[in-house]
Amino acid sequence: MTAKTISLTLKVWRQGRGEKKGCFKTYAARNISTDMSFLEMLDVVNEELTKKGEEPIAFDHDCREGICGMCGAMVNGRAHGHQKETTLCQLHMRHFSDGETIVVEPWRARAFKVVKDLVVDRSPLDQLIQAGGYISVNTGGAPDGNAIPIPKKTAEAAFEAAVCIGCGACVAACPNASAMLFVGAKVSHLALLPQGRPEAARRVQTMIRRMTELGFGNCSNEAECEAECPKGISIVAIARLNRELMKAEFL
Amino acid sequence: MNWFFEAFSTAIGKKLLMAVTGLGFCLFLLIHLIGNLTVYGGPGVFISYVTHLHALGPLIAVAEYGLLFFAVIHVSTGLLLFIQNRRARPIGYAVKRNAGGRTIGSATMPYTGLIILCFIVIHLLNFKLIDQTPQTVFNTLTNLFSVLSYILVYTAAVIAVAIHVRHGFWSLFQTLGVNHPKYMPFIQGMGIMFSLLIAGGFGFIPVYIGFIA
Ligand code: SF4
């Protein structure tokens, strides 16, 4: 089987490290195999740029199999591109057509500063976790794994939220640059399980306040996040977050 | 009491304020629509409805101040959210496409809200803050609807309300934490039905006055 190849025009956001401003630069991506992922296509472009003595395009990546949450960029105005429930590293070039022009931009939010080109600083998501997205485990003997029975339905609901890889696409896609889906996923994951209950009230209270302090916007139920989340996390997680906050503040 | 105001100043607290006041306005719209259906009964029925309504006295005053209080909260919180949310993304995208979550309603909430606010001011000036003694309220209605520009303003406001409610209705349930795949489609459907009912119910009044009555 001979692999199909396509050629594309890329408009990529370039911004030097420490620079306040950037601009779009146009590049040609020639003879790209449709079996390649979007990141592999960028690798090819970067190789050419390096050969020419130009600075390659900086982008974040790690696992390249859709599980680590490091990659991500806006591709033609869509977070991680237009494929549903797909990270940028898992977006394949067969979803693009020959001769297409593709605009590639970094995540945009006040909380996410551009580090370089397509790389943004997503440490505010880590700071949100530090604000309460954990359970405190005291020292002592390892507890028996099955000591606390958890109904299968509950375990599954918690798992559906726990699949969040912290990529930040929800923030990038949200018209308000809100991190509600991310916070909702963390709060849901932990509040559903008995181990997470003792700290549930404090967790939601500190995380939601931290979200605003870090410069994220407020949710207005646009539901763009759930449409772009590569892990298919639903805004049901946000409804649960709202319930948890109401419980914590008023009950 | 400090904890109380503090809770409502959080990102979710502000949403709750929007949701609860919005629910109040949905109920008001429904009652207002039911009352206005008496227009279709002709001047006699409509005037008797208005007289009966005003005979409620203190109850009406409570409702009016309640609505005013809700409006102050809804508008000021909405404005604050609008400003904060704009500030959350100082540099926008060169290209941005919707992924399928956004609707016309959700994308235009602040703007339809502003149109509704302007119309409410006009509406109160026309019906509430004028001396109704020289003519009956039905005459006020027919006079207004004989002016084409007023009909256009009114129709624009009705459309704005319908679009606003299209997003607001399901959204308030989501904010109050009432979202489950089992019944969310039903709430979504109810929201669309409700906004169509509002659009049809209020929107048909000038047609009735102009062509049928
Ligand atoms: S909720 Fe989804 S989009 Fe948001 S950070 Fe987690 S995986 Fe990414």
Ligand code: FES
């Ligand atoms: S590189 Fe790990 S999810 Fe894309």
